[in-house]
Amino acid sequence: MSEELKQQRLNKLEQLRAAGVDPYGAKFTRRTAAADCSENFREGRAVRVAGRVFSLRGHGKSVFADLRDATGRIQLYFRRDRLGEGENLLLQCLDRGDFIGAGGKLFHTRTGEVTVQVEEARMLSKSLLPLPEKWHGLKDRETRYRRRYLDLLVNEESREVFQARGRAIRVIRRFLEERGYVEVETPMLQSLAGGAAARPFRTRYEALDTDVFLRIAPELFLKRLLVGGYEKVFELNRNFRNEGLSRFHNPEFTMLEVYEAFGDARTMMELVGELIVAAAREVGGGLVRGEGEGAIDLTPPWREVRYRELVMERAGGDWFEISDEGRRARAESFGLEIPPEWGEIEITREVFEKTIEKTLRAPTFVTRLPAGLVPLAKPCADDPDSADVFELIIGGLEIAPGYTELNDPLEQLRRFQVQAAGDLERIDEDFLTALEHGMPPAGGMGVGIDRLVMILTGAAAVRDVILFPQLKPRKE
């Protein structure tokens, strides 16, 4: 079926070729932006516009066309009897979706629309496949993700989301640079995938005859830079995690990590709050996102609450005094499945992640997580069992963790040994060596950019804020 539509367009293409016209023509110079035509309108102003034809309205001897470029839309008006052979052939072979260039003079139509009275025009690129329907647009989610270009062409909301994403990222960079943070790039191919706990992607490095991993986090390299004299440093780039797809997970996702020598978790807490508010302001729409129940108010100051308190609020004030058996029973009464080997830390984490986290809609800094859960963070000065960290939750999603970074090499080695549980090859000796040379006390944080953009744009799925999200390959 589409074959027939395509054949019709191929025939037009041949017709152009037969007349000596290249349907995939050369560059088009001295272009006028569509937006410029209306912003700087002058009756009779000569302009040259180029773009994709989105609408064609034949009307006897005249034809109206809507042309769109990156700046906006401009209407073209063709008078067949006042145009040459070339233009008449073009009109005959023109389809919605084609790229054309046109020169002419600006005027207002009777209804007041800025329009180019076309004097000359030529085909710049003939499209062979039809654009999705203009009125209902493209709704099919699968097609929107797989052929994002079509989604971007016909769904304005989608264009707006990605413009917002671009603006948010730009303002984040500017915000950090203005405060003296330096952007760096560290390896994505790593021989040990450290800095987080996640299954990595493995690939083959043929020249070295060895396997390497795509990074799951840049953390351990950024800390080496603190050792190397960087004091305020950040990286804003992709991480890769070999895990399932979901509404909130894409295997490659964008992460901001920031480190500041001589700072701590509190330094980072202040920074991330200002940074997110700045991004929200840039994206626009105020500090209250969404409406009704699901609304999220980003107005500072944000709630700060200890992990233990949240857990006791939910699971009982005596939660940390009862036995593991009692905790297991109580957790199971919340509908959770608890493996028998789990102790206090694991059961508590399960309760937190499954029953508490998603209820935290307003921005909330959860502080003082159990030290065992965060092996790269420093314990609190007043309590060795709690780590001096925060987890920023917004809209029920983990948006940004922040640490007072562990800079004691001996303590870091001990933690790695516990974590590696015998598999000593997984310990990053090179990183430990760097710590032994001395890393200044520091604060560090990470911001999940995709999730942040979801919140700022009100997107329901991470796929909606990633241009080409991961999908299963299409077979047949």
Add this chain to the structure above:
RNA sequence: GCCUCCGUAGCUCAAUUGGCAGAGCAGCGGACUCUUAAUCCGUUGGUUGUAGGUUCGAUUCCUACCGGAGGUACCA
């Protein structure tokens, strides 16, 4: 991985209890010199995701597979 729902023309959607697969838009042909989802007349277009099964008869019921959505699992 598991559970539920979904898949019909290029796009957006219909199709009664299992009974001839339809509409709008786009396309094609024609009319029309300021249209705006232009209008009017005519018209093409389908292996109903794929492969099987039940049935006189399947878009509809059953099984498997492919893909998508939501949930769940994995996930510092």
